[in-house]
Amino acid sequence: xxxxxxxPATLSVSPGERATLSCRASQSLSSNLAWxxxxxxxxxxxxxxxxxxxxxxxxxxxxGTGSGTEFTLTISSLQSEDFAxxxxxQYSSWPKYTFGQGTKLEFK
Amino acid sequence: QVHLVQSGAEVKKPGSSVKVSCKPSGGAFNxxxxxxxxxxPGQGLExxxxxxxxxxxxxxxxxxxxxxxxxxxxxxxxxxxxxxSLGSEDTAVYYCASPAPGHYYYMDLWGKGTxxxxxx
Numbered sequence: 001x002x003x004x005x006x007x008p009a010t011l012s013v014s015p016g017e018r019a020t021l022s023c024r025a026s027q028s029l030s031s032n033l034a035w036x037x038x039x040x041x042x043x044x045x046x047x048x049x050x051x052x053x054x055x056x057x058x059x060x061x062x063x064g065t066g067s068g069t070e071f072t073l074t075i076s077s078l079q080s081e082d083f084a085x086x087x088x089x090q091y092s093s094w095p096k097y098t099f100g101q102g103t104k105l106e107f108k
Numbered sequence: 109q110v111h112l113v114q115s116g117a118e119v120k121k122p123g124s125s126v127k128v129s130c131k132p133s134g135g136a137f138n139x140x141x142x143x144x145x146x147x148x149p150g151q152g153l154e155x156x157x158x159x160x161x162x163x164x165x166x167x168x169x170x171x172x173x174x175x176x177x178x179x180x181x182x183x184x185x186x187x188x189x190x191x192x193s194l195g196s197e198d199t200a201v202y203y204c205a206s207p208a209p210g211h212y213y214y215m216d217l218w219g220k221g222t223x224x225x226x227x228x
């Protein structure tokens with residue numbers, strides 16, 4: 001089973017600043033990685049797939065990079081609505097999936 | 109725009125089973141490979157398993173193997189997740205999630221979640 005590890009667990013950032021979230025896989029995923037955003041009381045929302053492709057209607061301030069085992073989600077200039085929990089998910093072992101444990105992005 | 113519509117909240121006794129449903133609001137049912145994701149209170153997302161209605165094949169996470177059954181009824185265009193031998197640790201929100209038609213792997217579409225509470 002592929003294990004996904006996200007860091008840090010919590011990231012404190014001020015609005016307007018850049019946030020960088022990391023995700024590491026226990027084995028190579030190629031580019032088979034997605035990122036999701038979840039706000040309290042809501043279902044997750046797809047942000048990025050294929051490690052770097054933004055999903056429909058996702059603002060350009062969200063970007064994903066990486067391949068193999070190391071991946072990064074960057075939010076270039078944080079807006080108030082971006083404070084949420086972010087999850088990476090591998091689909092390299094489709095039809096089986098694994099999520100990371102999440103990074104909580106909080107207001108500094 | 110397609111939505112995934114889930115059944116309502118459930119309260120169950122320990123040792124019992126729960127069956128949650130999920131129905132796409134539009135489009136051909138067999139275009140939706142339906143997955144189930146669990147989220148315990150204050151915890152992260154956990155993939156439980158999924159079904160490909162086109163081939164009627166189900167895949168399960170090792171953690172839930174033997175205790176979860178995911179099925180699809182094409183006549184009603186509804187997917188189901190049944191979890192048995194419930195314990196307090198199964199108290200969680202259960203989401204169905206699927207790639208959008210034409211996509212294959214990542215989960216574009218999510219239901220709003222079904223809260224399952226296990227309590228004596």
